[in-house]
Amino acid sequence: MFRQTAGARSGGPLYLRLRRSIEDAVRSGLINPGDALPSERDIAATAEVSRVTVRKAVQHLVADGILIQRHGSGTFVAPTVQRVEQSLSSLTSFTEDMARRGMTLSSQWLDRGLYDPSNEETIILGLGAGEKVARIARLRIANGNPLAIERASLSATVLHDPDAIAHSLYAKLDQTGNRPVRAIQRIAAVNLGRHDAELLDVAPGAASLRIERTSYLASGRIVEFTRSIYRGDAYDFVAELRLQN
């Protein structure tokens, strides 16, 4: 499969030529997104290069996000995801956003429970002495693709029982009359660390957006502080701007 093509054969270091051959195989559909790459030994044999050369070519392709490595299971062609256009003008939940697009939603729980708050949580949520914090952390998945990691903190007086959330945090807050009516969002570009990259099924160091949402009740009380990591290759955030008089 990775026998050097005429173009790829045309020069440069061996690992770069092999890299081009692998890229050609992905582009021409010889191997598809999500497919496992043949073993290092097999590629070395077919391409007639050393395993060191294969390793170097693969490392470059992983760094560029064309291949991904999963601990214990090997190297795969990076899956492609359908980009999602997300409005920045309305206060919606992940569940509502995905349902509106007809996408199938699921979540993988990473953590949920009541904890002693960190200093940051005490300050942001304005917690009183001895007040606990409810933390919920989830990998949000749409149409089978992991899109975002959300780590939310709420006062335990607002969310007493994080285990009672079925699917949607906002649906739960709605039921108890604590649905936020306003939020401030801060968006920053970050490169993914190894752990988050693995959860989102992308290469470590891949581009992503960190979004911090602080949500308010009508009374002005802060109800939620959520730090989310969105895949950079899956999201377009869109806002409508108007001329100010």
Ligand code: 16G
């Ligand atoms: C959105 C919010 C997040 C909120 C979640 C609730 C952003 C950046 N974040 O993902 O703050 O906690 O929705 O979703 O938009 P849920 O009701 O589906 O649990």
